[in-house]
Amino acid sequence: MTRALIRKFAVSPSAAGLLAVGLVDAVGSGLYLAGGALFFTMVVGLSTAQVGIGLSVAGVLGILGPIPFGQLADRYSPRPVLVFLHLCCAAGFAAYVLVDDFVSFLVVAGLLGLAEQAARPMVQAILEQVVGAEHRNRMAAKLRVVHNVGYTLGALLAALALHVGTRQSFFTIMVGNAASFVLAAALLLLLRIQPHTRLTRTPAGTTTRKRLPALRDRWYMAAAGINALLLLHMTLLSVGVPLWIATSTHAPDSLIAALLVVNTVLAVLLQLRAARGTEKVTAGAVAMRNAGLALALCCLCFASAAYLDSTLSVVSILLGGTVLLTWGELLQSAGQWSLSFGLAPMHSRVEYLATFHLGSSVQTAVGPALVTVGVIAHGWAGWAVLAAVFVLAGLMAQPLASRAARRPQLIGTSPEEIYGSTDSSRFGPRPQGVQH
Template identity: 40%
Template sequence: MTTEKAPRTAGPRTPVALLRAWLPAGRSARRLVTASFVDSLGTGLFIAGSALFFTSVLGLTTVQVGIGLSLAGLAGVLGMVPLGRLADRIGGKRAIVALYTWRGVCFILYPFAREPAAFFVLAFLIGMAEFGGGPIVQRIVGAVEGEGSRVRTMAVIASLRNVGFSMGAVLASFALATDSPTAFTALVFLDALTFLGAAVLLSRLPSAANGTTGGSADRTSAGAAVLQVHDPRFLALSLLNGALFLHAIMLTAALPLWIATRTEAPPAAIGAVVFINTVLVVLLQVRLSRGSVDLRSAARRQQWAGWALAGCCLLTALAADAGPVLATALVVGATLALTLGEIWQSVGAWRLSYTLSPEDRRGYYLSVYELGTSTASAAGPALLTWAVIGNGQAGWIGLAVCFALAGLAVTVIAHRAGRAVGASAPATREQALSSVHESAQER
């Protein structure tokens, strides 16, 4: 495992200098961060115009679009573990370059999928590549970054992805304003170019980015240092992480629906929720990732996430009985709590999943762990609209209890898992020095 250092030069604290200090120090990590930003920029372009592209250009009905998107989600669940195994066999770098190329080609073909059957096939193939890429990116970060900087690098990637999504959506608004099918098609081709551009960037990663492949590692020694993937503790942590990940469905579906139908807050509050969340994630993701250096500290982050998300639910429930001004204030407070829960959930998940994954099968293990969030993404909308919103304030209170219990359960199970594999020891002197160095750079 290698950690490359980019040259740093003393100089005034200009915005460019601050950005360079904020980014990971390793050249390989910076290339990975750049590729993720390019990917998210193109995805933001596409998501903003996808509904009009599907209906105006491809001529699909809303039901057909819904079927295609459901197939994409199903493909993500079915393909995640096989793609993780593929990454273990051929290496993380080769796998992620192949997936980005795959997505680029599929998007080039999208404007020609004028029949529903062709659209369904492409949506399935795109969904498999899209959902399967996350664990492989995390695998590569682990291969090119040192122990003390992996979580921070993942936090930088998450922050810049939010920036990319927002910028892409803003840029897409100019094309949408033309109300032209040609402009909608151009957005799809631009998205394809961003995927192919990301593939080119990642192809320049060093061979170390492939990590240890299944054929070259000592499976016996590696497997003895971690939980087996069929161990109920590992699977339980995956499911609990998926339960905490329901914050994503709350942000995109449950909160907007509750605001619009059960509160007196103005409709503009829905847009404010998304804006506040995006800005805070960009500003706080890296800062709040500090201190997650071992299994125990990662579990605490997920416990904090459970408490924060429980608070979000309670504030949301109270908004139903308030007037317009107070309801808006409660919704804003709920958004702040949700954002903290989102950040702590992701920070804890990165460290927990990586610490409990053996080096020679890391892609497979990370993919299995990610099944929790995939399941939440698939089942969450129906669950929250039926079980939570359908039961009013009692539904939100019940969800708050579930979040709090999920966070507590993570700490209990992770502690037992740590004792079983010896993974919950305090951070080493090297890790501590790395964390101090990173904090000094940010200041």
């Protein structure tokens, strides 16, 4: 089994370096996610409401960061921009040690929200530079597996710090996360990647480059919107399911942690399988459709748990819902990688990726309110509406991707990049001007 896992992760030195960057980053993030909230309440002395407000502000401000930094990455290169953002994150998390009131917390959290959200599309762009278009989905799946392992390691380290329980041990959580960003930035500088092609001219057939082209590209934005709806699974797992189990079912509260472990383990074991064969837009759209169906079924499972009295039946249905949620999560991730890359023109690659990522930022900002007020508070009806949203989003993925694949912005893009072969019959005619 170990040898099979090693063969699956056989990568070039540059790809291995990128995985090392991801592991270091994820360990630091796991450290912070497991202990950050307690640091803010027990050490800084903030109320839970103040912590929630501050992190919500960070989520809202995070919407502003990706596009301008994406434009910088297109003009110069994603790597120096990502190194700069990592160093900003390092400074921000180190600054949390000095925070002593709500105002200073709000300032640091807001600046970190900008930097953290802007960094994620840069990782996507660098990944493509390292492994090329043909292998980026499989590499992204490997990176996601490494992230899950890193989060788990970071959480275990945080558990040690929380067990000690001193002020200094809490400080190590923030300082450790800051150090992980510094180390990740150093490893990025050592990566050998393909030279970046600077944005020096507009695409063929145009005379001037429009300002914010990705935001003006309605079909690309529509695909990003579908992805944002499916991304509600993130809040569902972290907020919706725990609250639903605790307030509306007969399941023991300890089951919440167990289901999170199940989600993490399945994500590590199945991510490569879920991403297999989804490199092209056509396959990515199918993955998005299937993700919507799996997420809808998980909603029905969770809703049903409130009407069961037997502990065994409640645990079984919640476990089944978690498995479906995890499979939907993995398919959505694979589809997101395919559509965000395959529908993005090369002349503004990183800006388009950053724009696609806005869905994640918006979901981070408004997802908790939608899930708690819109779903949990309305019981079965709320779950049914969310299931319908997932189904509709999944079913719309293929026609929207079909239309987006034929828009003029993709002139000059290889048909294999979109369709997987020179036969584009499934999605209709190619953009006029695309060469075989």
